[in-house]
Amino acid sequence: MTRELDPLHWLDRHGDLLFRFALARVGDEALAEDLVQETLLAAWKGREGYCGSSSESTWLVGILRHKIVDHFRKRSEISLEALDLDLDRWFDDRGHWRHPPGAFLDPQRSHDMDQLKQALKICVGHLPPRFRHLFYLREVDGLSAEQIRKLLPASSTNNVWVMLSRMRFQLRQCLERSGFGMVGEEGR
Amino acid sequence: MMISCREAMELASKELDTPLSGKERLLLRLHVWFCTGCRRYERQLQWMHEVCKLSNPEAWLSEVRLSSQARQRIRQRLQRGQ
Structure with missing residues (x-):
């Protein structure tokens, strides 16, 4: 079975999961939506790096994790x-x-x-x-x-x-x- | 030799994250032996920690969905981006 590398398809299939994951961690809907978008764009740019060894959703959530860490890192230090x-x-x-x-x-x-x-x-x-x-x-x-x-x-x-x-x-x-x-x- | 409840509270959390030194362990065990409040505190922290470890990560997510507006917006952005 060939995998379809298409961000619109990712949005349809995994959009809700990514949104839930982001929302639980950042607690802000607009921000969570932005993070989903950034994740899908980054996934598209980095699609060569997806070797198919993990499931599509695991791969996307992995990218989202990085985006969330980056988001907090850009802000002032945790106090x-x-x-x-x-x-x-x-x-x-x-x-x-x-x-x-x-x-x-x-x-x-x-x-x-x-x-x-x-x-x-x-x-x-x-x-x-x-x-x-x-x-x-x-x-x-x-x-x-x-x-x-x-x-x-x-x-x-x-x-x-x-x-x-x-x-x-x-x-x-x-x-x-x-x-x-x-x-x-x-x-x- | 005895530590305060405030110090015991810190150690009760630290022991969930790293092995305590022999001295820290001894001081904490000695303290909770005598102190009901800290014994409870330590046990409750361990419960909280265990509950998290046992839970399926998905259990932390709520049933929300991307709104159709957000979905549309992201779709347009992706179409431009390709």
């Missing part, structure tokens, strides 16, 4: 301030919790696991764009902190660890606020 997370509100002078973390439902029960996934997806959507991108790179794509340091770029791997730690702190608080947390001691 903790964007998170608007004041740890002094959560910890006292001696570094103790002012309000210790509440218990969660038990995600080892499959019903609770589904709920956790849904709630997490919503909370990720509330992160500022740079941190959402960071979330996807680390938690969904499974890149290492060192790989992420080069992509962002960040000045050190230590910086990446700190940003991941604040991002997770924020997500955890969001889960608790969104009702996933459970009052009392039955939860874990």
